[in-house]
Amino acid sequence: MNQIPSVNLADFLSEDKNRKQKxxxxxxxxxxxxxxxxxxGHFLDDNLVDNLYKEIKNFFDLPTEIKEKYEIPGIGGQRGYVSFGKESAKGKKEGDLKEFWHFGQYVDEDSKYANEYPDNVNVEELPKFNEVGKETYKMLEKTAKYVLRSLALHLGLDEVYFDDYIKNGNSILRPIHYPPIKTEPKGAERAAAHGDINLITLLMGAQGKGLQVQNHNGDWIDAMAEPxxxxxxxxxxxxxxxxxxxxxxxxxxxxxxxEMWSTSRYSIPFFMHPVSDMKLNVLExxxxxxxxxxFDDITAGEFLDERLRELGLKK
Incomplete structure (x- = not known):
């Protein structure tokens, strides 16, 4: 494949069996x-998207000393702020040219996972930041649920196979800021070549050039989405x-x-994770x-822990 196919979730959600199967x-x-x-056909409306971009730009425009007070030690960067250059791709010593924020799962108080996840971090300076982040998280989680339902059927599983594994799952919404580049980056990229850890990733902000995907021939192809x-x-x-x-x-x-070094780039991936005790054992x-x-048998929690250590986010 030399281009990214486009699909419409409205087909899957329709009452028409042929459209759903298509x-x-x-x-x-x-x-x-x-x-x-x-x-x-996802569940994000334009107004929510506009508000989110406004809020994350406001956050990343804050002075460094204010942002850094939201960098929480001891949690592997799982919530709050992660400062510039802290994360690197597996096997790469140079840090990526980015800073980012993490919104995590909003767990019911009586959930058995309530004590497993760090609390979300509230930004005092921006009263709407967390509210808009939470609403975006919920809409992306809802979109991901239906994508996974379609994949369950494709794999010959029950349609709702993934539902219980992703309810209260350890998913992360990550607004990323790639700041202007001021000096020649020696071996560093905005995000070095990598694979994602999780089940599926839903990415906002892939409208401009920059994101590239490696096809099976080893060729890099541009991945650009419509607005x-x-x-x-x-x-x-x-x-x-x-x-x-x-x-x-x-x-x-x-x-x-x-000539574009002086510009910022923003992108917002949602990393859909299951609950930590989901078995990732190969399906029969x-x-x-x-x-x-x-692959050997492993749980989602064990696999995530292993990968966070490889990325330098967990010691």
Whole structure:
């Protein structure tokens, strides 16, 4: 594949069985071949998107000393602020040219996961920041639920197979700011080549050039969404669970051409994670004589912990 296919969630949500099956076939084919789709028909409205961008720009424009008071030690960057250059791709020593914020799950108080997750961090200086972040989180989580339902059917599972695993899941909404580049970046990129850890990633802000996906021939292709589309890709957890039937594709955010160094870039991925005790063991119906079991048994929590250490976010 040399371009990212586009699908419309309205087809899956329609009462028309043929439209629903068409969506399942299209997204299944895309995820088996390139690991990415551009998705229309999601649950984010334009007003919410505009408000979110306004709030995150306001946050990243705050003085560094104010932002840094929201950098919480000892939680592996799972909530609040992570300052510039702190995260690096697996196997890469240079830090990525970005700063970011993490909104996490909003758990019911009586949930068994309430004590497992760090609290979300409130930004005192921006009264609407957390409210808008929470609403965006919920709408992306709802969108992700239906995408996973379509993939469950594609994999020959019950449609709601993933529902209980993602309810109160350890998902993260990450507004990212790639600041203007002031000096020649020696080996560093805005986001070095990597695969995502989670089940699926829903990305806002892929309208401009920068995001690139590596296809199976090893070629880098631009992944650009229309203004009304989310870019959605398979993560390593889902790839592992499906015995690599669904592909977690290596991708990166390249540095802009020198004449664009003075500009900021913003993107907002939502990393859909299951609950930590979900078993990521390879699904039996994804194993056959041509596709033997490729991965050891592991839980989502164990896998996440392992990867956060590799990324330098957890010691």
């Amino acid at each position: 969506f399942i076939n299209e997204i299944g084919h895309a995820y088996e071949n390139i690991g990415f789709v551009a998705l229309k 009304d589309e989310l870019m959605i890709n398979v993560g390593d957890m889902l790839s592992r669970h499906s015995n690599n039937k669904l592909k977690s594709t290596i991708h990166r955010v390249t540095n802009p051409p020198k 119906n994804c194993i056959d004589e041509n596709n033997p079991k490729k």
